[in-house]
Amino acid sequence: xxxxxxxxxxxxxxxxxxxxxxxxxxxxxxxxxxxxxxxxxxxxxxxxxxxxxxxxxxxxxxxxxxxxxxxxxxxxxxxxxxxxxxxxxxxxxxxxxxxxxxxxxxxxxxxxxxxxxxxxxxxxxx
Numbered sequence: 001x002x003x004x005x006x007x008x009x010x011x012x013x014x015x016x017x018x019x020x021x022x023x024x025x026x027x028x029x030x031x032x033x034x035x036x037x038x039x040x041x042x043x044x045x046x047x048x049x050x051x052x053x054x055x056x057x058x059x060x061x062x063x064x065x066x067x068x069x070x071x072x073x074x075x076x077x078x079x080x081x082x083x084x085x086x087x088x089x090x091x092x093x094x095x096x097x098x099x100x101x102x103x104x105x106x107x108x109x110x111x112x113x114x115x116x117x118x119x120x121x122x123x124x125x126x
Contacts, residue, residue, distance in 0.1 A: 028125035029068065032118030037061045037070040039117050043110045044072065049099055055087055 041059045048056035055076045062071040077084035091099040 024125050025122055026068075028122040029118060030064070032121030033068065033070045034061075034064070035117035035121055036114035037072060039113045040072050040107065040110050043106050043113070044074075044103065047102060047106045049091070055091075058087075 038061075041061060044059045045056050048059070050056050055074065058074045058076040060073060060075055062073060064070070074086065074088040076087040078087050078090065079085075088103060091097050092101065092103045094100065
């Protein structure tokens with residue numbers, strides 16, 4: 001049964017309801033970001049060069065370390081003059097790389113899919 005609200009306290013009652021709803025949206029957004037992370041990883045795997053397949057298989061999420069953020073990276077490294085270098089940096093930024101800018105283009109083309117994944121999770125909870 002709905003709680004009776006005094007006319008003078010309407011603003012407080014609405015604020016309480018919106019605060020509760022905000023908590024639900026926040027939690028659903030966290031789940032949605034996990035779904036969006038999976039979308040991006042799948043798209044990066046699909047668009048990665050597949051010489052031996054190790055690079056494409058090395059896309060990983062960094063977990064839920066930060067609230068409302070997800071980070072994706074590639075764990076494949078190659079030997080360099082001063083130690084191991086992430087292969088993703090070489091392919092993305094080397095001027096002679098035929099794959100220069102591929103990660104950025106894949107991210108940008110995935111934005112609508114990632115946003116849809118977040119919204120789908122929010123709608124599940126609403």
